[in-house]
Amino acid sequence: MxxxxxxxxxxxxxxxxxxHKAEIKLVNPANKRKYEVIVVGAGLAGASAAATLAxxxxxxxSFVFHDSPRRAHSIAAQxxxxxxxxxxxxxxxxxxxFYDTIKGGxxxxxxxxxxxxxxxxVNIIDQCVAQGVPFAREYGGLLANRSxxxxxxxxxxxxxxxxxxxxxxxxxxxxxxxxxxxxxELHPNSEMLDLVIVDGQAKGVIVxxxxxxxxxxxxxxxxxxxxxxxxxxxxxxxxxRGSNATAIWRAYKRGACFANPCYxxxxxxxxxxxxxxxxxxxxxxxxxxxxxxxxxxxxxADRRKPPAEIPEADxxxxxxxxxxxxxxxxxxxxxxxxxxxxCDEGRGVGETGLGVxxxxxxxxxxxxxxxVRERYxxxxxxxxxxxxESAYQVPMRIFPAVHYTMGGLWVDYNLMSNIPGLFVLGEAxxxxxxANRLGASALMQGLxxxxxxxxxxxxxxxxxQKPGSRPSADAPEFLAAAENIRGLTNRLLATNGREPVSHFxxxxxxxxWEHCGMARTRAGxxxxxxxxxxxxxxxxxxxxxxxxxxxLNQSLEQAGRVADFLELxxxxxxxxxxxxxxxxxxxxxxHQYPDGECQxxxxxxxxxxxxxxxxxxxxxxxxxxxxxxxxxxxxxRNYK
Amino acid sequence: xxxxxxxxISVTLRVWRQAGPDQPGRFVDYAAxxxxxxxxxxxxxxxxxxxxxxxxxxxxxxxxxxREGICGTCSCMINGKPHGPGHGIATCQTYxxxxxDGDTIVVEPFRARAFPLxxxxxxxxxxxxxxxxxxxxxxxxxxxxPDANSIPVPKADADLAMDAAACIGxxxxxxxxxxxxxxxxxxxxxxxxxxxPQGQPERDQRVLAMVGTMDALGFGNCxxxxxxxxxxxxxxxxxxxxxxxxxxxxxxxxTALKPASAGGGGAG
Numbered sequence: 001m002x003x004x005x006x007x008x009x010x011x012x013x014x015x016x017x018x019x020h021k022a023e024i025k026l027v028n029p030a031n032k033r034k035y036e037v038i039v040v041g042a043g044l045a046g047a048s049a050a051a052t053l054a055x056x057x058x059x060x061x062s063f064v065f066h067d068s069p070r071r072a073h074s075i076a077a078q079x080x081x082x083x084x085x086x087x088x089x090x091x092x093x094x095x096x097x098f099y100d101t102i103k104g105g106x107x108x109x110x111x112x113x114x115x116x117x118x119x120x121x122v123n124i125i126d127q128c129v130a131q132g133v134p135f136a137r138e139y140g141g142l143l144a145n146r147s148x149x150x151x152x153x154x155x156x157x158x159x160x161x162x163x164x165x166x167x168x169x170x171x172x173x174x175x176x177x178x179x180x181x182x183x184x185e186l187h188p189n190s191e192m193l194d195l196v197i198v199d200g201q202a203k204g205v206i207v208x209x210x211x212x213x214x215x216x217x218x219x220x221x222x223x224x225x226x227x228x229x230x231x232x233x234x235x236x237x238x239x240x241r242g243s244n245a246t247a248i249w250r251a252y253k254r255g256a257c258f259a260n261p262c263y264x265x266x267x268x269x270x271x272x273x274x275x276x277x278x279x280x281x282x283x284x285x286x287x288x289x290x291x292x293x294x295x296x297x298x299x300x301a302d303r304r305k306p307p308a309e310i311p312e313a314d315x316x317x318x319x320x321x322x323x324x325x326x327x328x329x330x331x332x333x334x335x336x337x338x339x340x341x342x343c344d345e346g347r348g349v350g351e352t353g354l355g356v357x358x359x360x361x362x363x364x365x366x367x368x369x370x371x372v373r374e375r376y377x378x379x380x381x382x383x384x385x386x387x388x389e390s391a392y393q394v395p396m397r398i399f400p401a402v403h404y405t406m407g408g409l410w411v412d413y414n415l416m417s418n419i420p421g422l423f424v425l426g427e428a429x430x431x432x433x434x435a436n437r438l439g440a441s442a443l444m445q446g447l448x449x450x451x452x453x454x455x456x457x458x459x460x461x462x463x464x465q466k467p468g469s470r471p472s473a474d475a476p477e478f479l480a481a482a483e484n485i486r487g488l489t490n491r492l493l494a495t496n497g498r499e500p501v502s503h504f505x506x507x508x509x510x511x512x513w514e515h516c517g518m519a520r521t522r523a524g525x526x527x528x529x530x531x532x533x534x535x536x537x538x539x540x541x542x543x544x545x546x547x548x549x550x551x552l553n554q555s556l557e558q559a560g561r562v563a564d565f566l567e568l569x570x571x572x573x574x575x576x577x578x579x580x581x582x583x584x585x586x587x588x589x590x591h592q593y594p595d596g597e598c599q600x601x602x603x604x605x606x607x608x609x610x611x612x613x614x615x616x617x618x619x620x621x622x623x624x625x626x627x628x629x630x631x632x633x634x635x636x637r638n639y640k
Numbered sequence: 641x642x643x644x645x646x647x648x649i650s651v652t653l654r655v656w657r658q659a660g661p662d663q664p665g666r667f668v669d670y671a672a673x674x675x676x677x678x679x680x681x682x683x684x685x686x687x688x689x690x691x692x693x694x695x696x697x698x699x700x701x702x703x704x705x706x707r708e709g710i711c712g713t714c715s716c717m718i719n720g721k722p723h724g725p726g727h728g729i730a731t732c733q734t735y736x737x738x739x740x741d742g743d744t745i746v747v748e749p750f751r752a753r754a755f756p757l758x759x760x761x762x763x764x765x766x767x768x769x770x771x772x773x774x775x776x777x778x779x780x781x782x783x784x785x786p787d788a789n790s791i792p793v794p795k796a797d798a799d800l801a802m803d804a805a806a807c808i809g810x811x812x813x814x815x816x817x818x819x820x821x822x823x824x825x826x827x828x829x830x831x832x833x834x835x836x837p838q839g840q841p842e843r844d845q846r847v848l849a850m851v852g853t854m855d856a857l858g859f860g861n862c863x864x865x866x867x868x869x870x871x872x873x874x875x876x877x878x879x880x881x882x883x884x885x886x887x888x889x890x891x892x893x894x895t896a897l898k899p900a901s902a903g904g905g906g907a908g
Contacts, residue, residue: 048782051782052782055781055782066705066711066713067703067713067764067765067766068765068766068768068769068809069769070712070769070772070809071706071711071712071713072711073706073711075706075710075711076706076708076710076711085788085789087789123783123785125788126785126786126788127780127782127783127785128788129785129788129791129838130778130780130784130785130786130788130838131777131778131780131838132777132778132801132832132833132836132838132839134798134799134801134802134805134832134836135788135798136798136802137793137794137795137798138795139795140792141792141793141795141798142789142792143788143789159805160806162710162806165710165806165808166802166805169805172772173772173776173777173778174777174780174782176769176772176773176776176777177773177777177779179773180773180774180775186769188766188769211758240705240706240707240711241704241705241706241707242704242705274676274678275676275678275679277675277676277679277683277686277687278683279682279683279686279707280707280708282707282708283708381728382708382709382733385709385726385729385733385735386733386735387678388735388737451782451783452782452783455782498694500689500690500694502686502690503690544693544694546692546693546696546697546698546699547698551659551660551759552701552758552759552762554699554701555693555699
């Protein structure tokens with residue numbers, strides 16, 4: 001049974017990280033170059049970690065499945081990054097950012113991790129500005145801020161609607177600098193297909209060169225996974241098409257615990273689905289909720305009327321009505337469920353009835369069209385490209401979509417999984433967002449982990465590894481893992497059935513969206529737990545993967561990823577079924593207050609559920625890490 | 641009588657197929673029928689690929705990822721234009737409604753000597769990464785940065801830097817240029833960092849190193865046709881090329897005049 005020691009340092013909350021940094025072991029500068037570290041993924045977390053570790057003197061190998069590290073999906077984050085700078089003098093502080101994040105996560109994250117995140121948030125902004133990230137500025141030349149959901153202060157830094165792009169390009173530039181300097185060996189077009197464990201410790205990976213199809217073994221002293229979230233298990237999401245869970249799922253099958261898979265975030269402001277062929281959903285940044293007002297008609301009969309013909313008195317600005325103090329800026333899970341409820345009542349708008357209005361008419365009247373264009377112009381452009389409608393003239397139509405996964409591989413305070421030597425950063429881990437992530441906190445966490453946490457904590461592990469003791473990449477463990485992957489690939493190619501991979505992905509996505517989406521029930525989850533294994537069986541019997549293994553073969557790549565999703569989807573539902581409470585992004589209809597809000601059960605579920613693989617066909621073991629709240633009180637979230 | 645907009649569109653795709661860099665390539669026609677006008681161009685390729693798979697043929701390899709115009713992965717030449725007929729958008733932001741029922745659409749990879757073909761519509765753009773590695777950064781170690789508000793940046797400079805920084809590294813500028821020049825790509829990064837106070841210490845060496853690497857990798861020079869800006873999915877202005885040329889000239893002169901001892905380390 002896995003040992004889950006959170007390794008949270010003792011002492012007062014605000015001193016934990018400072019003391020921990022002072023007490024953990026160091027690797028001396030001359031020895032750092034004797035250690036090799038593998039970093040898989042080069043989004044915000046992976047690129048910042050690889051660059052920083054190389055700056056410290058470690059030899060780093062960076063693997064990305066993209067053709068360039070600059071393409072990781074962090075690039076698509078629009079709205080901003082939080083930091084407790086209090087540049088606005090509006091009462092912000094590290095403690096307030098900590099508290100908002102803990103509360104926003106519905107009291108299901110670790111206090112110590114979240115406090116550390118809030119502490120280092122201020123360093124992130126300094127670092128990014130020094131790298132040349134062109135954040136928005138005031139006329140006096142100082143940095144501008146805006147507000148985001150779940151907070152009553154303006155602490156979000158942004159670069160137009162392309163904050164993720166600019167932060168990622170900053171991290172990419174730091175990584176590129178170290179590639180140029182020889183500190184990082186870059187492996188683009190390389191997909192990690194297995195984790196290699198030697199004597200109980202993570203010591204390497206098996207990667208497939210996506211261009212030649214060759215499998216390569218790479219050994220190292222430690223392995224870092226920064227491979228992002230698993231939201232594409234739903235097929236339709238705001239993730240990039242290539243985003244996948246293969247790296248973390250294969251690590252899970254090698255023994256790493258998977259924590260809280262049912263904590264998935266459904267973002268309230270996405271462009272609604274238009275047809276069966278749809279491959280992806282596009283987010284409209286939450287920052288739009290600063291100035292846009294969300295409404296549906298009061299009467300279901302009006303839902304097909306042009307919005308301009310619905311008088312003010314017949315509109316229901318339901319977020320403002322239900323949550324007067326946070327209004328349109330209530331947290332994502334709350335806003336998404338409210339949208340679902342009004343659509344379930346038959347008041348949804350647009351062709352499918354699955355949409356609500358996000359209206360800028362008042363903002364344009366108040367600020368003028370040019371000010372609105374300055375703030376949100378690129379988002380309005382995106383909306384126009386996709387829908388052929390101008391949001392300057394008619395309200396946007398939006399609907400919730402899968403956007404982020406709070407669950408992920410279990411890690412301790414040092415970001416190390418239960419497998420020694422395996423570290424997990426960014427969205428791929430579970431640690432900081434509890435059951436719901438606040439807007440502009442993903443970028444903060446990715447960069448915190450990569451720039452400011454792992455560079456310290458990895459030293460504590462490596463100091464205990466003798467320099468030069470890493471295994472050779474032709475050790476039997478590597479050869480066996482590669483052979484296993486070869487077998488899997490051959491099986492996918494040999495099935496030669498009747499259905500393309502995409503059909504299975506779509507079917508899986510529909511099962512999950514229906515039964516494990518915004519609202520979940522026991523009966524629905526039990527149904528999903530029957531449907532998914534059946535679908536998986538069908539996949540292995542009748543999938544058709546054309547082409548061969550020794551060339552660029554996108555169907556084969558997709559098949560491997562969907563095969564993993566077909567397993568992960570089942571764990572997601574199992575976790576959702578077992579967690580008999582509602583919290584944040586996990587909403588069980590059986591557990592709600594009369595007003596439809598989440599009803600937690602702290603006594604029985606005030607813990608992390610960390611699932612442990614027990615072998616194919618065996619039920620996974622559910623390990624538990626209790627969440628000890630020492631400094632804040634677990635209370636009912638209230639945004640009213 | 642005005643003809644109603646058809647509820648679906650059918651087109652013929654004339655697609656470049658090439659199994660590998662050393663294999664011969666050719667155009668192959670595929671029928672794409674009864675498409676929703678709201679379908680994206682890449683979703684149309686998905687549909688065609690699923691049909692090819694079912695017929696036992698190899699699907700068309702094409703590069704894509706975010707499908708929202710920001711990752712810069714997609715790179716199709718559509719009817720002779722990088723990223724297709726729209727202005728200021730990437731291939732993934734092109735929708736079937738941009739075409740007429742019955743159209744034949746020619747789909748090719750971006751072509752340039754510095755972007756060797758991998759397969760079908762997929763090309764190798766690692767040359768862009770090598771240009772950035774040569775100097776497209778500000779050398780700042782993690783943890784060494786001063787407070788973010790300690791250096792004010794005039795809003796106009798920050799905004800202009802952001803205009804340049806919007807580059808998604810897709811390579812459309814190179815594909816559009818008759819000389820396969822990467823000047824717009826390089827100028828965007830040089831300008832972004834050169835406009836900010838943080839970028840000043842390395843300004844000269846940055847522009848010299850990046851331009852030198854660009855030349856060495858086989859990109860052509862700029863002859864002021866501005867096809868790059870016209871094709872750029874982020875509409876990055878060719879003015880940045882002029883800015884880079886100015887920087888390059890100044891840096892060349894300054895470097896040539898610099899005494900040999902300058903920049904050396906102090907006595908230890």
